[in-house]
Amino acid sequence: MAEGGNWRDDSEPEWDLRQRGLLCQSYHFQSHSENASVEICIMMNWLGYGPEMRQARRDAYREIDRIMSARADGEIKRITTGSKAEGLTRSFESDLDVMHVFRNVLCIEDGVQFDILQREITVFRLSTIMCYPGHCRLILERAGIMYRVIFDALCDDEYGRSLLCSDLFVYEFTPNYNLPDLVNHDRAGPSMPSSIRGTWHVDNVLSIPCHCPSILQRWAERRRHCPSPAIVQKVVSLRAYVTPVGFKGSRYRHVEWRICFNTGENELVSRLNNTQVYIYVILKMVVKEVLKPVNKEITSYTVKNIVLWLAENNPQTLFHERSLFVWICEGLGELRTAILTKRLQYYMIPERNLMEGCGIAEEQQRTWVATITGMINDGPKLILRLPKIRSAIISHPEPLMWYSKKRVELELLELKLFNRHFQCEDENGVLNESDPIYQAIVERRCEILKDVRQRMNWEGSRVNDLFEIIKMMLS
Template sequence: MLKRCQFRKYYMIVFVLFDELLRRVEHEVTQSTCVIQHTGTPSIHYVESVSLEICNIMTRLGYGEEIRRWRIEKYCENDRHLNARPRIIKLQTAGSKAEGLTCLFESDRDFLYTLKGVICVETGINLNTIPDDISVFGIDDTGVYPGHCKLLLKRPAARLHNTIIKAALCKIGYGEFLLSSVLFIDECSRMLRLTIQHSLGPVESVLHERAGPALPQTVGGILKVDKVYSIRCQCPSILHRWAVRPRHWPQSVVVQKVVSLGAYVTPTGFKESKNKHIEWRICFNFGETELMNNLNDTQAKVYVLLKWILKDIIKPTNKEITSYVVKNIILWQAENIPQTEFNSRSLLHWLHDGLRELRSAIEKKLLKYYMIPERNLMEACGLEDALKRKWIKDITEMIEMGPNVILRLEKIRRAIIASPEPMLWFSKTRIELEMLYLEYFNRALKCKRENGEQDVPDFMLYAIRKRQEEIELEVGRRMRMEGCSINEIHKIIYRMLI
């Protein structure tokens, strides 16, 4: 009897937990105001109306401000649980998941793994301020492409236990050592494979071919993760040059936070360098995440739309252009233009502005890296002239289409075609499912950490799972009403969360 009462209590908590957020998400969505179909030259009023409508549609699709902030909070909580146990590596979620801008299975989850007990520093940093149990490498940026460096051993730790660092050290004469990026990532890959092979858990993991500094992995056949191993980096001069730039955005308090988050080096050299096997790239992953999380709702949606255009229309096959290029276009746009200019009625204006910047970057093969402008993100991108001309032509046509360019995006087109009631039901169901899954992951990790056992009963987990089953039944019922097959309902639920 007591267990049944406890279950009811936690089941009600699950409802209360998600109901308020769902109401706020629904409140964000106003009634549709126009049909996106126009001939001739669109008026300013029409373009603004379409912009407002697209903002509303994107909120229904799960890209509104409320759900975005909730995702950020939940992935941060997940990281805290994962790092609760002592380990030689600290892991943190990066990329679109940390920015709250993708649904659960919509894209890979990026992890930055940072080695503890090792750091690299700029010239001029007093090594006496760094504890003796930390190995210190010096940054050498002579003769390398901007934003890259070599790492020279300045002071080994009193006792060097890190096998990854040991395996990657190379003697260069005169008793000096440098850290090879290729040997470093080879050792990380070897250790990861061993971990997967010796894993006794029920979830299958598959490690894929290396992609730049990332080690892609599929967990349980559906969850795709990119693991990037890194070393903490102190480079105050680079961050100072960024911080003192004249700008409209972000506010000074955010600038200071970005500076405090520091930098990292990842094991990848400049593509055309003869010494790329010993070069490292300087990155500002969490500073950039902080910047992206300070974009307003319209700016975030412009970023998502540009990524969709890149993926669905431009379709680069060999990463000649990546979403990281689009991210830097958005960051420059935000820095150079007053924040008040970005609102729901100006979304299409800034989308077209972003397309023009993307076209310019392709045409000139030039886009300055937001944190280190001396580094050209389009350098050595492998873009051939024929493909370059095609993409310039495609983007020009998209710009000339005006507001109708939005109809080329499948997600937007489907949302416009869908009837209002089914669309609203799908939106609420999809968002609730994602919330349930993320809450379940965090609760399971917390229980495992606190109890030390995976199978300790937890009524909140039972309540969440029961609600998931109810939603699956509701999805199946709706599909039967539409005359659809409901075989493999779990695959259908997975597709809802892409």
């Protein structure tokens, strides 16, 4: 929806929102931050971040993972991670992060016996000696089924032992989705990115499951307010993974691996309450739309860890819809401290500093600290710096409600279409477009886009291409 209108920023506490306001015609943001928090929580739901929409996204990507894993003949399991798995982004809003996990390979830490494992499982031993916390090397303990990508990535460590080289490993991997217009890109960290028609971007990470009970047990034994003991045990049961990327400052990063807990973190985020989720989403918007890091000095993963620490260290009763702005400012304060000190403990392995080697220059550091300080001082007004929320406020109430309903239905159709696409493909990747369910979804999607285009034209827009409209709506 087009932006318009002006916010009054003067000595008057009451702001005129062109006779519309945030669910009322005038609002005392500074003196009524609790009421502002409630209204923003409602608006976040309209914007597609409510529990029902989050669950629909999670279900859709789990189904895609199931279909794609079944096609891999039991060798590789696909797991969607990141914001898509968390249900927090629309179809075109961010990259799709996918782990491709070997089924017949396992990494184990010292002290774990592997004699009871089936002989076809290839076993590597984690070696954390001389490695930065959260990183390791993989020493071959037993060769079972030896995939070509693993065999070609083995190297000698000069002591007669075989190491799995992370650099060789990641370059041996080429994702293949049997999709038209698929373009593979250069390596980015542990990922081999690909894109389709320049619109769908996928970060593919080939990884190996890891059994490290001592690391998970240390995490489980921490005193905490959240999550509950039952969820803690579930996270422990979900094990860890190693991904092919070493520590930036290490001389041996080409043979180092990073220990990750992707599925456990997905579970933890899914257990956050609505207010905690909205804090997470808004802080991500601050990073992306206000700070705008160029070289990933700060990422959404930084924000995720801040929110998980906040949830663990504070009573859950304090996280409610009337306290949203209090916790947004608290989260901003933690982010400011992390930037200023260049230190943020990794939630799963606190010894690892997520800001180590982040590459923040001094001038950039000063600018970001000043910007965040200004936002904290703004109180509820800080929300106006976020284009997506500001546009929603200005278009409220009737245009936003109409548009929100259209966008929600469109996104649900897009998720169903994505699933149906893979269900209707044959073994050669040829799509059966005559499938009646596939056709019905496409037709309804087209009807919605035409309705939106007509309203946009009434409001003066000149955008007519339906594909451009769907990208705008689901980004």
